[in-house]
Amino acid sequence: MAQLEGQVIELPSWAFGNSGTRFKVFGTPGTPRTIQEKISDAAQVHQVTGLSPKVALHIPWDKVEDYSALREFAGDKGLALGTVNSNTFQDDAYKFGSLTHLDPKVRQMAIDHHFECIDVMNQTGSEDLKIWLADGTNYPGQGDIRGRQDRLADSLAKIYARIGENQRLVLEYKFFEPAFYHTDVPDWGTSYAQVAALGDRAMVCLDTGHHAPGTNIEFIVAQLLRLGKLGSFDFNSRFYADDDLIVGAADPFQLFRILYEVIRGGGYGPDSTVAFMLDQCHNVEEKIPGQIRSVLNVQEMTARALSVDRTALTAAQEAGDVLGANGIMMDAFYSDVRTDLAAWRESRGLPADPMKAFAASGYQAKIAADRVGGTQAGWGA
Template identity: 65%
Template structure:
């Protein structure tokens, strides 16, 4: 089978925040050459696309990427061969949100949070983005702290208002997270909660799966398969984790899990593949390049699965034969194939080495002196 046409069509969105400084709860580690504003973040993202050929869009995080002229930011992206991807709202980094944002018991705070979400739709209009990504840190730390059902009512009311504001061709993706920073209840803790709200709202509301937001041992590919069946899988935030929401490079901790997920979704149209990672120690741009390559490799292996052989084995209950079909694809070295595809597209077959030779890191390290570096929360 020739999987090259599908691989040529693949697109992976990189996040603006991955190019800024990040760290743990204890320390943010500064690196040389880190962007000082959204324009420089886009310039770095253009390097990832330049060497991989499949990362032409960049997700923004508001207010981290707030500018006075979003149409101008869009033109800047266009000039770099990029487009603006998902707009990510931020209703978790304000003192008013201590007890929640859209689920806060205080109507004033809920209004403030909703106004920000609606502002993000305005930014979508100005930048040409078709996707709003919503993640809420809302929840409680102690039994009795707030009314659990009332918080779900407040959440539903806010989502209805945002949904009504969406324009033609726009959608929002609702993200879920098992825990953190709320440790007793989280208002959107799992895919079922996100799914229930999205079903009630309609086709413009879909679920986004962050691969790090699950309990250890969770079968993420089952969640993916179920949401696909229901038409409610909107996209992924790809990263990797050993313990909780580690935000490591996708495929770093469990590449076989990434392969299993991609097997379920690789040939489905309309699914957004987005990275959501923090490169705390490793260099930012190479970290994104490597992550894009990891998704590419998992996708290529998933597309190599002999589905006819797999279905035949499944139909007669031949467990070992069915498992062998998957393992044969997973154990295939697809790197030569991807190198050939890059050469066909006029790219260097080794993106990591090509970036290292480009001198871009040395250039930005020398040029980006002065001003505040972008970072987590910037």
């Protein structure tokens, strides 16, 4: 239980806005209209769980005049501003790519956007610049896939040159969508190759929803930790594609296996620099409870992964005891830690049941009544 102390799970500002599919975006009363309202909602999650003292921003969705004032606003609510996410996927100019575009003017526009994000980081105190690119092609022959890698390397080098001493560039990969034939950063290997060429402060971001079905994600975790290049996680869960559902909802066992490799590889605890972030959208469920459930799921699987008897596991592995080793993992996975976690929370002045505490707080009814007028924020503005 002591090892649960200090766990931080960063919340994405966009999880509090309305989101949906290409078929429909459902509005919800009380949805934030501004980044300040998103931060206020995020503060509710931290208040009842003690797990999420940071909020990630998405620029330009969360653009404000004065980022130092925003930092102060967040600070007053007990939060820090975390990862800054760039956005080169919404402008017409980027139809055929951003950092990989053939036209140097478009590439420069995308690079300049990242410079702007670094300026934001300097004011918010954020450490990580996260880059996810929609760049790719839909048809064989549409683009020179190798030329695009070279241009990507060149653009990233220019951005990396501006990254401060205490900042990092994290490059996220995704195997498809919105491009369907090839994406320019489809997998961990490509992300690794690109960031390795940049330097020590360039790392890989692993989004759990960005892999083909059946991918052994914990193996990728082990490998990136081994290489010293696992920068951050975007946690969510998927049934079919980039579903962005609540982490641990689709496959809690996979989350357990991932967290076990994180712990085993030194990616967890005070000496680790691996950032845990959620990257989720709540389309039909309530957003604040959706985020509360998510951070609790990560904590719960962390607790189970921490409870693996690693000494016994090593002994079983070394003895070639296949079923014994597997049994040790399964014992930890099946151990119900919920009562212990409720006690852990109570001992820290937190509610034993954060979902219930939030529901009883009246906050949802209050924001539904207060936040009338203006435009509700969506996955986007």
